[in-house]
Structure formats: structure tokens, C-alpha cells
Amino acid sequence: MCKCMTIAAVAAVVLACVTGAQADIVMETVTVGNPGNAADTRYETPGYGGVDYVYNIGKYEVTAGQYTEFLNAVADDDTYGLYNTAMSSDSFGCMIERSGSSPNYTYSVAGDWANRPVNYVSWGDSARFSNWLHNDQPTGAQGLGTTEDGSYFLKGAMTDPELMAIDHRESGATWAIPTEDEWYKAAYYDSAGGVYYDYPTSSDSVPSNDLIDPDPGNNATFNAWDGVDDFTIGSPYWRTEVGAHENSDSPYGTFDQGGNVWEWNEAIIGSWRGERGASFENHNDSLLAWYRYNNPPTIEYGLNGFRVSEVPEPCTLGLLSLGALMLFKRRRS
Numbered sequence: 001m002c003k004c005m006t007i008a009a010v011a012a013v014v015l016a017c018v019t020g021a022q023a024d025i026v027m028e029t030v031t032v033g034n035p036g037n038a039a040d041t042r043y044e045t046p047g048y049g050g051v052d053y054v055y056n057i058g059k060y061e062v063t064a065g066q067y068t069e070f071l072n073a074v075a076d077d078d079t080y081g082l083y084n085t086a087m088s089s090d091s092f093g094c095m096i097e098r099s100g101s102s103p104n105y106t107y108s109v110a111g112d113w114a115n116r117p118v119n120y121v122s123w124g125d126s127a128r129f130s131n132w133l134h135n136d137q138p139t140g141a142q143g144l145g146t147t148e149d150g151s152y153f154l155k156g157a158m159t160d161p162e163l164m165a166i167d168h169r170e171s172g173a174t175w176a177i178p179t180e181d182e183w184y185k186a187a188y189y190d191s192a193g194g195v196y197y198d199y200p201t202s203s204d205s206v207p208s209n210d211l212i213d214p215d216p217g218n219n220a221t222f223n224a225w226d227g228v229d230d231f232t233i234g235s236p237y238w239r240t241e242v243g244a245h246e247n248s249d250s251p252y253g254t255f256d257q258g259g260n261v262w263e264w265n266e267a268i269i270g271s272w273r274g275e276r277g278a279s280f281e282n283h284n285d286s287l288l289a290w291y292r293y294n295n296p297p298t299i300e301y302g303l304n305g306f307r308v309s310e311v312p313e314p315c316t317l318g319l320l321s322l323g324a325l326m327l328f329k330r331r332r333s
Helices: 007-019 064-074 123-134 160-164 180-188 314-332
Strands: 029-032 055-058 096-099 106-109 262-269 272-276 293-295
Touching (some): 029 180, 160 272, 180 272
Antiparallel strands (some): 272 293
16 A cells, blocks of 8 residues: 655655665666557567556566575575576586585575576576565565565466466566566567567667677677577677677667577467577577567576566556656756
8 A cells, every 4th residue: 555655755765666776686677668559460460569557677687696696595495496407517507506405505606607697497487586576585485475475376386287377467466577568568669659670679670699899789699590500609608798788779778688598478378388589599580579489387498587577566656657757847947
């Protein structure tokens, strides 16, 4: 319930929302406005990307550093398998290391890996991370107050049938895996012209896969394969740091929605969960707006990662509007 607040308190809330401040880790987001936009029907009807509410979405993919903090908060004994040993042992792994033994596991990641997207995470892992954010990043065993309830009522769901049965967010969910429409709109929609781009780099032209400083724009991290592998970067990293292509963002200001890692969404495609965006190993065709993919929700794979979306509570949206009005009046004066 919204309570009456002083102007100073409102300003504090607005500042916290704008900066993306969290209790422990910061999930930097961009706001996707223009509610009620038409879906993209260029490829099929009813199409994708139509969203009738304002929401926030991760500016970047969830990083190995952020996921390490999550593990250290809730995975002392790792009841529901949030950690995959391939993270540190596989040549594509994000190099999150686990030390000790259950129930005293600890986790770490080297600095040169921390700002690259996490991988070897399933749809279920992503849902548990979302619940943890929804619950204000608590520390404790994996249970209803940490990972098993919040935006999704998981209650120990671990198998494909159990995770596929979770067909909606809970009422009042805040942080979540993006719906396919949320993901698609943030990646491809340009509200200025009311059009959808083919690629999530604000372009209809095929991106390059160059890592250049400064970034000339329309670049992404993928395999520009032409009969032989041509990765943006190779071993040992494979994935660029999030936002490394600093002038190749989507119209709303998100980065890496094309390339780096496939990103989970809430869609059910056939018998499995949806993914979009392609990875460092895929060709540029997979970055196109029409390309959908799916995988079992339990799969943990070196090409899979995720980002999160956030639907602010109505009270917070009102405060943000008031804050924006205050800033506007101040600038006008």
C-alpha cells in the first residue's frame, strides 16, 4: 500500500529507482514506455512486442559477478542445483568457482570474468534468481522466503514437467524473466517512428561482430561464420563484457540482446521454454527479430544466460512520474 510521503522521501525513492539501487547488487535497468504499442506482425499474426504497460528491463545480461553474489547468499548447500560445475570446468564456462563442501559452499569469480554474462543457467535457475530479487536479495537457505516463492511459486520444482507447469507470474511479481513480448519490444521497437528493426542494434542492416574502441555502432558478439569460425573474441573468454559494444544498443538502450548468450523468456514454444537473441557461437541469422528458439527448462548449457525484467508497483510508477514532473519543473524554472 502506498503511504503519504514527504517531498524529500519521494525524491529519495525516485533517485533509488533511477539509479537501480538494490540492497546488495545493482540491477541496472532501462524503462520501456509507450504502453499499448502495436505488435510486430511482419512475420506472423498476432506477432510479438505489443505491451500495454510500462516496465523496466535489464540494461545488460545478468553477469557472472551478480550470479556469484546470488550463490553466496542462498547456496551454502545448493539444495536446488543453482551451480553447475561446468561453470568452472568447461572451456565455455563463466569461471565461477565453488569452494568447500555442503553445507558450507562459497563461490568466487575472477575480476576479468565478473562482468561477462553468466552461463550454464537453466530457466529454473533464472526464475529462482528473479524470486531472490523480488524478495530483496535475502541471505539464507533456498526456501519460500528466498528462491522458491516471490515472482514464481516454485516450491522445489526441479523437473521439466514441474517447471513447465509454472505458466504465469504471481500477482504482484516485480522482478521476473521477461515475457517474450517484453523482451522483443525492448530489443527491436523504436517508439520514435513506431517501427520495429530487424536487429537489436537499432538497425535493419546485418551487424558486424567487431570489438572496436570506440564502437562505431551496429556490432554484436557472434560468430561471423563464412565457412570457418570467426568469433568476436575466442578462448578463453568467448563472451565480451556486457555493454562492450557501447554504441550498438537497442532503441530503448539495452545491450547484447543479440549475441553473447541466448536469453530465456517466459514463452512456451512447443513443449519447452523460449529463448531469443543468439550466442557468441551463432551466426547473424539468429539475431533477427523473427528467430525464436526453445529448450527444456532444466537445461544448463554454455550458450544460455538471461536478463531480468521489472514491473514496478503502481505506487512506484506514480512516484517516478511525480519525480519526473519535479525535475521537468526545475529545469523549466
